[in-house]
Amino acid sequence: xxxxxxxxxxxxxxxxxxxxxxxxxxxxxxxxxxxxxxxxxxxxxxxxxxxxxxxxxxxxxxxxxxxxxxxxxxxxxxxxxxxxxxxxxxxxxxxxxxxxxxxxxxxxxxxxxxxxxxxxxxxxxxxxxxxxxxxxxxxxxxxxxxxxxxxxxxxxxxxxxxxxxxxxxxxxxxxxxxxxxxxxxxxxxxxxxxxxxxxxxxxxxxxxxxxxxxxxxxxxxxxxxxxxxxxxxxxxxxxxxxxxxxxxxxxxxxxxxxxxxxxxxxxxxxxxxxxxxxxxxxxxxxxxxxxxxxxxxxxxxxxxxxxxxxxxxxxxxxxxxxxxxxxxxxxx
Numbered sequence: 317x318x319x320x321x322x323x324x325x326x327x328x329x330x331x332x333x334x335x336x337x338x339x340x341x342x343x344x345x346x347x348x349x350x351x352x353x354x355x356x357x358x359x360x361x362x363x364x365x366x367x368x369x370x371x372x373x374x375x376x377x378x379x380x381x382x383x384x385x386x387x388x389x390x391x392x393x394x395x396x397x398x399x400x401x402x403x404x405x406x407x408x409x410x411x412x413x414x415x416x417x418x419x420x421x422x423x424x425x426x427x428x429x430x431x432x433x434x435x436x437x438x439x440x441x442x443x444x445x446x447x448x449x450x451x452x453x454x455x456x457x458x459x460x461x462x463x464x465x466x467x468x469x470x471x472x473x474x475x476x477x478x479x480x481x482x483x484x485x486x487x488x489x490x491x492x493x494x495x496x497x498x499x500x501x502x503x504x505x506x507x508x509x510x511x512x513x514x515x516x517x518x519x520x521x522x523x524x525x526x527x528x529x530x531x532x533x534x535x536x537x538x539x540x541x542x543x544x545x546x547x548x549x550x551x552x553x554x555x556x557x558x559x560x561x562x563x564x565x566x567x568x569x570x571x572x573x574x575x576x577x578x579x580x581x582x583x584x585x586x587x588x589x590x591x592x593x594x595x596x597x598x599x600x601x602x603x604x605x606x607x608x609x610x611x612x613x614x615x616x617x618x619x620x621x622x623x624x625x626x627x628x629x630x631x632x633x634x635x636x637x638x639x640x641x642x643x644x645x646x647x648x
Contacts, residue, residue, distance in 0.1 A: 322351035327435025331617025332627035334363035339629035350386035362400035402623025431609035473595030499547035509604035522576035523560030
């Protein structure tokens with residue numbers, strides 16, 4: 317694993333994926349583990365020209381060529397392609413995005429790549445070409461033969477890691493979806509992954525409350541007493557280092573952030589708002605619990621600025637670096 321290249325999926329070719337991949341190669345080519353992109357050879361060439369990115373494209377026939385040819389330019393696994401239409405997504409582009417995602421993941425599963433870093437996709441566009449999952453996390457779980465709850469989304473930056481325990485669901489549905497079993501199961505996955513992929517011998521987990529002031533002893537809600545506190549007690553009995561339930565308005569303060577390695581939050585925005593507010597340009601979406609390593613920049617396709625040269629590659633670069641770091645840690 318430690319010697320294999322990384323696989324990069326193209327993302328939606330009408331979004332900023334192509335240009336941030338190109339810019340990442342330019343900045344990382346002398347220091348990064350070799351990587352290759354699956355498909356989109358013409359898309360990448362046109363994106364480089366339009367965005368004035370000096371990045372040669374090198375067509376390869378198999379992943380093993382990536383290491384040898386990485387110094388010549390960005391290796392691209394030849395095959396599927398589409399027209400480059402920045403800012404104007406279409407079904408052909410969505411089909412390419414899905415192909416690139418599926419084949420990049422396949423390369424890792426079959427042992428041809430050490431990890432996959434996925435560029436941003438449009439869930440709405442993918443739905444038009446048969447993609448039936450709420451997001452890439454759920455797709456990855458299915459491809460790896462796991463139940464949806466066995467794959468856990470973690471958002472990671474240089475100083476903060478957050479985990480939404482419920483993800484792509486309506487806020488009104490969150491209370492009925494929460495259970496002690498769900499919290500325990502996902503906390504176990506997070507702790508194991510922090511040890512396996514991040515080298516933390518005894519990870520410290522902080523678990524948020526759901527309601528204002530963590531329910532204020534039942535005045536503002538009972539989920540803390542009925543669901544969250546029993547889960548925390550059970551996790552402690554199992555030997556995990558867990559604190560909580562911590563009120564959501566206190567969990568991400570400068571005083572508390574250094575006291576834990578990951579914050580487990582009750583719903584999507586409770587976890588994603590702080591990471592995007594504090595570390596937007598360095599935020600990485602990591603899928604925990606999989607037999608493979610997957611990372612992604614924690615932002616979307618940004619169709620509105622695609623092809624203008626305004627997109628910044630820092631989050632894509634961070635995703636590539638984190639994929640390499642996790643592969644090295646897992647290889648140990």
